[in-house]
Amino acid sequence: MRRLLLPFCILILLVHLTPVGAQAQSDETITFDEAVTIALDQNTDLQRAINDVQRQDATIRQRQFDFGPNLNLSTSTTRQFGRSFSQEEGAIVNQTTDIFRVNANSSITVFDGFNNIASLREANRQGEASELNLERTRQDVVFTVMEQYIALSQSKQEVEVRRGEVEFQEQQLEQIQEFVDAGARPTSDLFQAEADLAQAEQQLLQAQREVEVNNTRLIQTLQLDPFGTYTFEAPDVDPAALEMREYAISEMLDNAFDRRVDLRAQEANVRASEAGVRIAQSNYWPSLSVNMGYGSNWSSTVGALPGNTDPSFFDVLDSRRGGNIGFSLSFPIFDRLQRRTQTAQARANVREAEYALQDRRQTVALQVRQAILDYRNAQKQLEAAESRLESARRLRNAAQERYNLGSASIVELSQATRDFTDAASAKVQAEFDVAFQQKRIAYQMGTLSPDAPLAE
Template sequence: MNRLKSTCLVATSLVFVFILSAAGPVQAQDAQTITFNQAVELALSRNVSIQRAENNLDLQSLRVKSARADFLPNLNLSTGVNRNYGLFIDNTTFQQRTTVTDNMSVSASSGVTLFDGFGNISSLRAANSTLESQEHIFERTQQQVVFDVIQNYLNVILAEENIQIQQENVDAQTRQLEQIQEFVNVGTRPVSDLYQQQAAQASAESQLLTAENNFQIAQTQLIQVLQIDPLGDYHFVAPDLENVSLTIQEYNPEVLLRGAFDKRSDLRAQEAGIRAARYGVLSARSGYLPSLSLSGSFSTGWSSSRSDVFSFSDQLDNNRSERVGLSLSIPIFNRLNTMTSVESAQVQYRNAELDLENLQQTVAIEVRQAYLNYLTAVKRLDVTEKQLRAAQQALNVEEERYDVGASTLVELTQARANYVDAASQRAQAVFQFYFQQRLIDYYQGTLDPSQPLFE
């Protein structure tokens, strides 16, 4: 049985050494160093959601331009040349002739809408409001991407910090194994302590492998957010845990909520969408009102049948025709199309108002939850600091007691496990505290892409 345990431990160690040796050449390559600010710049320039929001913004700008152009008159030019064979009526002489005749005509026409029931005005205002909404959506999308970068960047840093904690545990377990080996050699400790410590060291190495795997997963997720080459080798710059600012902010939930209602871009976008829907109702109602348009045209022509009497220029001058007219259209009955359009626009307007109410409720819940989570994170800072200090002292005492034979290996192993857990909990508490601060900024709508991750 002991031989089987030893064989398993040796196999585990060989696998561990093989993985480290296989990872060595990869780490030896020159990795691209990426700071947090560089990560934000990459995400803002590459993220598909931002590019799509920017495209929608450009598209709506074109729609505004089109709505403005509806106020301008149109202008059309046309010309035609034809050859007639046989009997025909000459358009310039109005006589029947049987011959081959060439004709040419030139015309120009223009028209402008003078009044359409304020439909054009309402359409332009709706387009401008929708453009404003798209601008706020674009801004909120940028904040969302920056927040995703912060979240995933912190996950990478925390995973890397956990690797250091687990590596320190492996080193400590190795030193402890060497010490126990010496105790066993001189007969002051039973061989069972050696086997137990070998198992503890193998467990520590396994936990280190898990931490390294979690680090790779966190890096992969960040690479996906940044949308950079997944096959590239990257080094994300992480600050020292001791240099992370733990300044506690005093927040008032009512002030936070008012700030969110004033500054959240998605709320501003929804409010602009309501204005656009209201103008959409006015635009639909314009179908009930009469419309008035002004038009004018000019035309002239030339015929080869009269070229022996009038020159080309004389014919163009003599055959001129001008027209100016006003057109008034009064809707009487259009198969209920206008009424249906108005009712449909009113439903869209009511839905937009409901969407705003729902979004306001969501924002209030998000701000409240972020505030409560922040209070919990502040408390965890104090608790984990005490936990880590106590675990460190307990480990020191157990090491001293074990060295003089006053403690068992089980007690020492448990003390070391408690210390490793306390160190991991402390790291998580520090980064969770900082993350909750950024989460409040995000839910308030004040997240600044140019702000560094750590001061």
């Protein structure tokens, strides 16, 4: 009895010591607006874009301070021993001397061939580009969340369609069972009905799996705790969003060229590259700077001072203080063609940035045109799906009546049922595809607002 009691007590103790979160995790419900907020706070791509903006801000501040002077304060202590020339005695002496020095130095660049002006302009353009890229990244993150929410909603609607199919097949199986028991139908019809029910259950399981896959994708996008349990509440598709809208491609392209922040960011990169050319050309100019200094020193060999036979440490520093001011002018004459090489490289960078801008414009135009064409196709697919569903519904009802009257086979009824289920699934996909393609147009146009992504 004791052998059985000891393991039981240990098990009870372990259960009580197990953290509550490990025993049962609460199901956290996340709405679409909450998901967008979480993504904008935690998405790593967005955090990297924010970090880039902060780095560019630091560079801009550094370029601004390049216009001002620098200031250095230095101090040193030295002990000299052995023979040295004593200025006080005017002879070579053998002694040990302690020396203390303190100096302040400052310099300012008066002219450097406009290098500091061009450097500040380059930093400002790069900072502008990083801020615009940050805004586009925000749009990317919100659009990704929206896309995954739409996919999740679609998969949930697919589950409802498949669940309805299972319920219908169960009712159909019960009815056929009654027909078989009454001898009105052969046993093979019962086998076919059982096979149809099994197929419907399998398709339901696949639809439920797709829901879990979409849940996992959202957890990854939002950087949520993978050990948590979450329920994502997606907004319903607005019926107004399914209405046909006309888009003029030429007008949409002009608007996209004006609104796409990534295109404006590339334009800022071109201007930054042009400033890089002026930075390289500044090496052809002379440079002028002003240097100033002020300091003092103390020596242990200092004797009496005029009017002071026993000077203190600060009296000696005061008596030896002094300063200097100077100008430094430099003319570049020959630098082994480094200036020419740097200027050529800077101009090549400008051309590369212009090529990238041209490619970006072509990409934007293609994305907008493709989004409009996909939207039009989605609208046509929705119209076809609605007609197909209505026809499939009438066909299934007719096949059911004919089967009940004994004028149709189980194969015809099964085929009509599958056609209706496929039509219902196609309509669900078409509805969500229209809603998605409409938002995709806003995204490709650059008008998708991260603060109100569902707004028109």
